[in-house]
Amino acid sequence: MTLDLTEAVLIDIDLAGCNLQSANFIKAHFTGAASFGGAIFGGTTRFDGVMFGGNARFDGAMFGGNARFDGAMFGSDAWFDGATFGGDVGFGGVMFGGTTRFDGAMFGGDVGFGKAMFGGNARFDGATFGGTARFGEATFGGTVGFGGVMFGGTTRFDGTTFNGDARFGGVTFGGTARFGEATFGGTVGFGKATFGGNARFGGVMFSGTTWFGEAMFNGAAWFGEAKFGGNARFDGAMFSGDAWFGGAMFSGDAWFGGVMFGGTVGFGGAMFGGTTSFDGAALAGTSYDGPKPVAE
Template identity: 45%
Template sequence: MNPPPSARRERVGDKVLSNRTIALCAAILVVSAAVACWLLLRLYGHGTDADKARLDGIRTVGTIVLGAGGAVALLLAARKQQTAEHDLATKRHDLALREQANEDARHDAAERRITDLYLKAVEQLGSEKAPVRLAGLHALDRLAQDNPAQRQRIVDVITAYLRMPYALPEPAESAARERYWVQLQEREVRLTAQRILTDHLDPLSGAGHRFWPDIDLDLSGALLIDFTLRGCQINNGRFVGAEFAGRTLMLGVSFVGDTHFGDATFSGDAWFVEATFNGNARFDRAEFAGDARFDEATFVGATAFRDTTFLGEARFDDATLSGNVVFSGATFTGNASFRRASFTDAWLPGVEFSRDAYFDRATFAGDAWFSRVAFSSYTTFDLAVFTGDIRFSGATLDGVAYQPPQLQGDDVLFDQ
């Protein structure tokens, strides 16, 4: 609020009075100095030695007085400077507090806006109408793209939606046709949700600005339709009990953390060509109805295919399995190929190869256990290299004890 005019006039008057006082004091000082000089010359200006001595003494005292006055003036100036700096620091502090308060207000407003948009999008995702659910997915996509801090939470919402129970649509008679169309619309919604995830998990999508790094993906128990990941990067991936309908492609995918496909089912072909599993990779009790291809895949951590079923062709050609690899109890109904695969420790006790098994040029840097393995058809280890212990105890070829030809190792056991 501005001060009234009278107050402003009083302030101006005070300032003018102060200036006049200063000028008057200065004039008095000048006159006093002139009178003092005249008196000194009047009294001691005769030129005698005594007068000269008195004038020198007075000059010395005057110099001391002037020096003391200068020191006092410097002290007052320093005090004034200190006061000005303190006032400036106070103003800066007050300004910083106001700016922080404004920033907090803007942040709170942005957080409220994000929360409102998030709740509205989630509400749309729960609608009974498929177009509204699609709008909710796209709203979540935009919200996550503009707010990196919200991405993991929004990915969790989308994956939770995909984990909800769903059955693939099947053509039906007129009595069930409405339900068929509802399922067909839901299929489109789910495909959109999958595309949102796969698009943002690709480091090269949209020149990289649409890539969401450090994302955990939990699709346990989800029904995924023609699920495709190309060159994507996933922090931790959980697909336990997931059902992969149609063809599954995870080409060149990098799994940074642990990956779990335990009890997952693949109804069509599943390709993990050039995939990289930097953490532990578990496919225990998974079922591959079509061809399973892990060509040139890299397994860095522990890898487990315990009791896994391969109904189609299984290929691990040129794969690198650096960690401890376990295939115990696995079943290979189609041909199994491990050509040029590189193993460290390979454990295959109780594995059943119903068709041909190829280990040509494979290398086993550590122990290789083929105990109780059933080779039912053509089997070859041509030019395979075994560095550690090799055990084929109890292994059979068409029911007969298996005797691998020309294998070299520190400890080769063929006894039943």
């Protein structure tokens, strides 16, 4: 089936399970619920500038080609659980008004959520990103979950705002992970996360408790000029490459117990406002510039 419903007004549409070879919904207005659960989109799919007035369900949908949702507005909940995207996907500038779910979704190509706004809670738990994933300057208004996500390529959260808690526990970043100048308003969890490439957290603002316990940094890690407003926990983390915390500010307690530093370590100019512990930390690299000697 081929559909071209550009600028159409659609009321309580139900295309769940349909097989659409080509679909164009540019600037369409969906009044009421819109159901595309389990639908198959064979070619390029366009939802640019669409307005969804009610709940929008794409759970289990399959997009064989590129999919564009840039500038769309979801007035209520948006469900993409278990959806499969075979090509590139664009959600740039999208406004999600309610709960947003991409749990278990699979993105085969590049994905863009740049400047998207998530008004409610957002979940990507268990999702897989095969290409570059861009969330730069996006805003998450509620709690956001990326637990167990697999990022295969470069991941960009530059300038992203997280107003609620952010959960990245057990995430795997296959390429470079960029969070420069991001703002975290709540509790942040990167416990047991794996950074396969370089990790860039320069200038990040962590307002609440921050967890990097047992995280693995296989490339260089930059936390220069980062600000930790609450307690910061890096217990048991492993830094295989260089680790830079120059100019960072730790307002609460800072725990680096049992950390393994494999490369050059720099804490020059860092400020520690609370209890600081490096008990059992080990240095295997060539130099250390920190607030306390590290046991070798």
